[in-house]
Amino acid sequence: MSNLTDFFGGASSPLVSLQRGTVSVAHGATVTVTINAVNLAKSMLILNNKDGGKGGYISPAWAAGSFGSVVVGGTLTATTTISLYGSTPGGWTNFGDYAAIAYWEVIEYA
Secondary structure: OOOHHHHOOOOOOOEEEEEEEEEEEEOOOEEEEEOOOOOHHHEEEEEEEEOOOEOOOOOOOOOOOOOEOOOEEEEEEEOOEEEEEEOOOOOOOOOOOOEEEEEEEEEEEO
């Protein structure tokens, strides 16, 4: 058996394309990723991220924003574009260069 089509008796795949990648997204940033063209009506974005947070100890001696995290949301904004957005949590301003790693996948169905 050379592939899954043979295994499933010649059934065609329900997938047209599968694209994956990773990108760093800083707090408050918008990152645009270019992909191969897909049909938006038959496609979906799956997005996971590794937290770009930092921790700290809050005490009166510390400035506000000693801890927080950066999480990522995103959308298929055009047939060849994904837009990813880094969070900006209220009250936390001391993020420095912290960023989250976004793991994205675009699936286009037949």
